[in-house]
Amino acid sequence: MTELPKAYEPHSVEEKWYPIWNSGGYFKPRGHASKYCITIPPPNVTGSLHIGHALCYTIQDVLIRWKRMQGYNALCVPGTDHAGIATQNVLEKQLRKEGLTRHDLGREKFVERTWQWVEEYGGVILSQLQRLGCSFDWDRTRFTMDEGYIDAVMECFVRWWEGGLIYRGKRVINWCPRCLTAISDIEVKHEDRPGKLYHIRYPFKDGSGLVTVATTRPETMLGDTAVAANPSDDRYKNLFGKTIILPLVGREIPLIADDYAKSEFGSGAVKVTPAHDVNDFEAGMRHNLPKVIVIDEHGRMTADAGERYAGLDRYEARERVLEELAAQGSIEKIEDYVVPEASCDRCHTVIEPLLSEQWFVRMKELAQPAIDVVKQGRVKFVPDRYERIYLDWMENIRDWTISRQLWWGHRIPVWTTEDGEYIVARSEAEALEKANGKPIKQDEDVLDTWFSSGLWPQAVLGWPRQPEDLATFYPTSVLTTARDIIYLWVSRMLMSGLYFMHEIPFDDVYIYATVLDEQGRRQSKSLGTGVDPLDVIRLYGADALRFSLLVRAARGQDIRFAKIEKDRQPQVEEARNFANKIWNASRFVLMNLGDAADIEARWVPSDALADRWILAELNSTIEQVTSALDEYRLNEVAQTLYHFFWDGFCDWYIELTKTLVASREVTDEVRAARCRIVYVLETSLRLLHPLMPFITEEIWQQLPHKGDSIMLASWPEADAARDDQQAHEQMETLIALITKVRNIRSETNIPMQSRLKLYIGTTDQPTRRLVNNNSDQIKRLARIEEITIFDTLPAMESAPRDIVAGMEIAVPLEGLIDFEKERERVIKELTRKETEARSLAARLDNISFMERAPREVVQETRGRHEELIAEIEKLRATLGSLGAG
RNA sequence: AGGCGCGUAGCUCAGGGGUAGAGCACUACCUUGACACGGUAGGGGUCUGGGGUUCAAAUCCCCACGCGCCUACCA
Numbered sequence: 001m002t003e004l005p006k007a008y009e010p011h012s013v014e015e016k017w018y019p020i021w022n023s024g025g026y027f028k029p030r031g032h033a034s035k036y037c038i039t040i041p042p043p044n045v046t047g048s049l050h051i052g053h054a055l056c057y058t059i060q061d062v063l064i065r066w067k068r069m070q071g072y073n074a075l076c077v078p079g080t081d082h083a084g085i086a087t088q089n090v091l092e093k094q095l096r097k098e099g100l101t102r103h104d105l106g107r108e109k110f111v112e113r114t115w116q117w118v119e120e121y122g123g124v125i126l127s128q129l130q131r132l133g134c135s136f137d138w139d140r141t142r143f144t145m146d147e148g149y150i151d152a153v154m155e156c157f158v159r160w161w162e163g164g165l166i167y168r169g170k171r172v173i174n175w176c177p178r179c180l181t182a183i184s185d186i187e188v189k190h191e192d193r194p195g196k197l198y199h200i201r202y203p204f205k206d207g208s209g210l211v212t213v214a215t216t217r218p219e220t221m222l223g224d225t226a227v228a229a230n231p232s233d234d235r236y237k238n239l240f241g242k243t244i245i246l247p248l249v250g251r252e253i254p255l256i257a258d259d260y261a262k263s264e265f266g267s268g269a270v271k272v273t274p275a276h277d278v279n280d281f282e283a284g285m286r287h288n289l290p291k292v293i294v295i296d297e298h299g300r301m302t303a304d305a306g307e308r309y310a311g312l313d314r315y316e317a318r319e320r321v322l323e324e325l326a327a328q329g330s331i332e333k334i335e336d337y338v339v340p341e342a343s344c345d346r347c348h349t350v351i352e353p354l355l356s357e358q359w360f361v362r363m364k365e366l367a368q369p370a371i372d373v374v375k376q377g378r379v380k381f382v383p384d385r386y387e388r389i390y391l392d393w394m395e396n397i398r399d400w401t402i403s404r405q406l407w408w409g410h411r412i413p414v415w416t417t418e419d420g421e422y423i424v425a426r427s428e429a430e431a432l433e434k435a436n437g438k439p440i441k442q443d444e445d446v447l448d449t450w451f452s453s454g455l456w457p458q459a460v461l462g463w464p465r466q467p468e469d470l471a472t473f474y475p476t477s478v479l480t481t482a483r484d485i486i487y488l489w490v491s492r493m494l495m496s497g498l499y500f501m502h503e504i505p506f507d508d509v510y511i512y513a514t515v516l517d518e519q520g521r522r523q524s525k526s527l528g529t530g531v532d533p534l535d536v537i538r539l540y541g542a543d544a545l546r547f548s549l550l551v552r553a554a555r556g557q558d559i560r561f562a563k564i565e566k567d568r569q570p571q572v573e574e575a576r577n578f579a580n581k582i583w584n585a586s587r588f589v590l591m592n593l594g595d596a597a598d599i600e601a602r603w604v605p606s607d608a609l610a611d612r613w614i615l616a617e618l619n620s621t622i623e624q625v626t627s628a629l630d631e632y633r634l635n636e637v638a639q640t641l642y643h644f645f646w647d648g649f650c651d652w653y654i655e656l657t658k659t660l661v662a663s664r665e666v667t668d669e670v671r672a673a674r675c676r677i678v679y680v681l682e683t684s685l686r687l688l689h690p691l692m693p694f695i696t697e698e699i700w701q702q703l704p705h706k707g708d709s710i711m712l713a714s715w716p717e718a719d720a721a722r723d724d725q726q727a728h729e730q731m732e733t734l735i736a737l738i739t740k741v742r743n744i745r746s747e748t749n750i751p752m753q754s755r756l757k758l759y760i761g762t763t764d765q766p767t768r769r770l771v772n773n774n775s776d777q778i779k780r781l782a783r784i785e786e787i788t789i790f791d792t793l794p795a796m797e798s799a800p801r802d803i804v805a806g807m808e809i810a811v812p813l814e815g816l817i818d819f820e821k822e823r824e825r826v827i828k829e830l831t832r833k834e835t836e837a838r839s840l841a842a843r844l845d846n847i848s849f850m851e852r853a854p855r856e857v858v859q860e861t862r863g864r865h866e867e868l869i870a871e872i873e874k875l876r877a878t879l880g881s882l883g884a885g
Numbered sequence: 886a887g888g889c890g891c892g893u894a895g896c897u898c899a900g901g902g903g904u905a906g907a908g909c910a911c912u913a914c915c916u917u918g919a920c921a922c923g924g925u926a927g928g929g930g931u932c933u934g935g936g937g938u939u940c941a942a943a944u945c946c947c948c949a950c951g952c953g954c955c956u957a958c959c960a
Contacts, residue, residue, distance in 0.1 A: 004919090006919085006920075007920080007922065008922085190956085190957085197960085213960080214960060215960060216960070217960090260958075260960095261960085262959075262960085264959090265959065265960065266960075269960095270960050271960075272960095277958090277960085278958060279958045279960080280958095280960090282958080340957090340959080385889070385890080386889095388888085388889085389888085389889075389955075389956085392888080392956080393956075396956090396957095483954090483955085484954095484955085487956095514954085516953090518897085520952080520953065522954095551898095551899090551908090552897085552898070552899085554898085554899065554900095556890085557890080557891080557898090557899095558890085558891085558953080558954090559898090560897070560898085562897080570896095570897080570908085570909055570910095571897070571908085571909090573908095573909085573922075574907095574908050574909070574922095576922065577908095577920095577922045577923090578922090579922085580920065580922045580923090581919095581920065581922080581923085583919090583920080583922095584919045584920035584922090584923085585919065585920080586919085587919050587920075588918095588919030588920080589919080590919090591918090591919070592919090635898095635899070636899090636900095639899070639907080642907090642908095643907085650919090650920085651924090654919080658919095662918080739925095739926085742925060742926060743925095743926060743927085745914095745925090745926080746913075746914070746925070746926040746927075747926075747927085749913090749914085751914080751915090752914075752915055752917080752925080753915095753917095783917095836904065839904085840904090843903090843940085843941080846940060846941090847940085848939095848940040848941090849940040849941070850940080851940070852939085852940045852941090853903080853940055853941070854903090857903060857940095857941090858940095860903085861903085864904085
């Protein structure tokens, strides 16, 4: 006999079990069964856990715990990402507090300091995952810059280079003037801001007139090297090839014909600035135009912008250009205009399109196989709508800028000889060897963070070496990730996995819900809308946090997660209450085990309705939960278990079997009942374990059984032989009967203490048997002292009557009943039934319905209608006997 | 400009052709030997609006409105 505390106390339980699991090797793959493998999305080393992470990693822990219980050789590999720009920003901010810049330290010292920081604080987020209960194999923890990972990155670069997929090119890229690096297209965030559209007059050299061009960025005109109009534009047909004098600068530039100019826009003529705009760059290439760089990497005007502007910030330059243009009457008009603005994903500085030399990866060839595997259904997106989104992007993919002008990251493995020859090698030693004694110099840039994380699944399993893990666990089973990194990350893993492993990196891509704050905004620290999962865990426990997230995780639907106010968070409270319910139901069971030695979690066959019913319910729960897990419908998993446990097990099964289970006299029957209730509890715990690992382990340990941790217990299997439609229907009747009696009591204000008599009128033999067989339970749950069954209920004074599931029932009262109240109650019930009967009658009168609806539906409708008519008749009689008041 | 998602009880949200659901909040009763983080009963909804398909629409289709997100080379 075990006595548990009255309320579940999560903290001591969590602190107790996690170390036992972890040091006991429970998170390791076991056995030689089929593998199930997850490599988690590596959080940034600088990161700390937010609610979105909590959801992401909870989902993966649910999956890995479930598969482990199912007997798979299950492995979940954790790790962190070096997160180039993000981490460098953190360190630079730190330096700034000391009044230093990274340049004061120099590259080597700066990188060294970053490593120190990473070693000291980089593990924080992983330890937070442990607080969540994640059963990941921490001995296999990886970092995207650890020794073996560097090999993977170098191998990838070299082989892509050798395959002709990497090239160096000079083109307009996205430049962040604050981070001082190039960034890729998908690291740019687009936003519409109110601004102006300036219409500027450019004169022809021969004085024959003007062209008006429109721009939102007048300062870039200093770099114009042409004006373009559409070749089909009649306004310009005869003017192409004429020379224009660029105002302020005086440069002679041509009017060219190019499709890229749209006739509908403004005057149809567009200024062309090849060094500062992607489209203009391409137009420039087509027409062999010079590229004049007028803005530098800090966002300041260069000497080529002209003396009057050199050194000015780009926005100051804009003002001056406008003033001077206005002064010479070159501005035709200024309109209010919504300006699409591009900013750096990391620091929100407005990016500058800049002509610059960078390293690129050619994407078309890599993309094709990654498109094919998705189209062929070999890689499945969940929810499937993301497949379209992925494919659209992949089919229009552009080359990837992979060089970053940062210090923190994988340095690009390209060395240059004095004569400008590129030597690409896996290491400096290899490069020196290839150089044959020629002096060489390594490229200063590092690789985009996503270049390395794009190798994640194979790299963490040991590629480019060929260890056992790689052979055993690649390809992985599922990638669970956020929708905003489908392009940044998912696509790249598919491409690199297929290129190097000739095999998909994962079977399924599960895109989980985005967590928003209570007003539907993205959870964000800077907005102050973030919730710290550790605060939630401190308040309610890890299991409650996990459950509260899972129960809302409908497929890909956003979740609003309110912040904690006055130490309360109602959404998690619901889950905390559920945990407490589990605790107390278990407490009841454990308190009544008697001599636990002769009790085991075993289903002892029984004819009793409650037993047949709960067994069938449990079975259908197993079925539903398992198939929902299979399809990543995690909210359904949580909801199904919640209702089975609370409504089915606690509210009905425990209540119905309570007296037997808790009986002082221990007969075989009592022991059998105890085995059964332990069986249902034990099975429920196993079903709940992946969602709520701590509480289920704590309770499971106290139950009589043979295993050593619930983590290794087997996942319950459904058995069609346990379905029992009859038990289901009979139980529905029983519940309806008990509920109706309670309802009468409540509506007529009869106190709970007073024991009532219950009269039932029915000639239906199965119903009579049902009542007789369960009379003890009916008496107890409806607080009845005596049940009498009649064929037809006699008329009686002072007895509220009603009708339920074909039975007439009456509750005779000692004193007088309030006739007025009673009439109201009956009228309410009658009205309800009449309304339903009318709608059914209308349907049955409808010829089309009778002809076209499936037979079962018609039959069901007719049956229900007849039942209602009979019930209504009896209720009317009852109402009649209550008199006119 | 296109695309996607969403709009269901006061609030937060499930559901998804055949009797409208949960949690919280609300009302009444109940400290009954698992649990007040509880129990019992109840009130509350033209499922955003309009068309269509269907015997039947909250559910499927079209349109509108509102909210959110994503993509884009609209100067």
